[in-house]
Amino acid sequence: MLLHVKNMVCGRCIVAVREQMEKLNFLVSDITLGTVQIHPDPEGTQLENIGASLKLLGFELIDKEKDQLVERVKNVIIELVHHSDLANLDQSMVSMIASGVNRDYTYLSRLFSDSEGLTIEKFIIYQKIEKVKELIGYGELNLNEISVKMGYSSSSHLSAQFKAITGLSPSKFKSAGSPGRMAIDKI
Incomplete structure (x- = not known):
């Protein structure tokens, strides 16, 4: 079974x-x-x-089948964000989600929003910011390297998105000892 x-x-x-x-x-x-x-x-x-x-x-x-689809979407996103190199993706995340779940993205997007109260795009951003927090905490990569690894167009784009979600700039987050990490399944 x-x-x-x-x-x-x-x-x-x-x-x-x-x-x-x-x-x-x-x-x-x-x-x-x-x-x-x-x-x-x-x-x-x-x-x-x-x-x-x-x-x-x-x-x-x-x-429930709809709940299963939402969970599959989450798992595809988590796999991509946390276990892949986003800089080397050869197709868009949208197409990878649709093919990973084998459903039309528009349908998945509506289903996800209805179920979770946020869009797939927002969920991706939250997951990416959690991964960025993790990478900042490790201290092995600078912000430019992190932005490339995470598929951002620039470090300023990453910084703006990071501050919008966390309320802190990446440098303030790092100097504060990397507070406020969330478990992936709680996002």
Whole structure:
């Protein structure tokens, strides 16, 4: 049975969900961000037990198709922003989201806005700013290098967007000890 799981945003989440399924005596045949294929199919109250055990770890089973699509959009964006080099994308993020979810972008955009109360574009910006906060905190790249890595047209564009979201310039954020990071699944 294919289960859709909310808040799976990183490799550690995959490990945690796999371990939980195995503790519940299910064989995991495939697992990716947002989905886990288990065998045998859950019977009786087993699905409720799976949901309860995942909830203890901060995950949630998703049963509605529209909610599954929204979560898939989020997972594509998180994968692109946090685990890819945005400077080297050979197509637009919009087309990558649409092809990653295999749906029309206009439909996804409307569905996402209705469900989450913000646009896909705003969600992308929030995710990018969280990644920028992380990179600033590491102190390995300067602002120009970060802006290139994150796909910004210039460091001034990044700085303006960063200040609009956080209320601080990147340099003030760095000098303040990189405060206010958010968990990816809480954005």
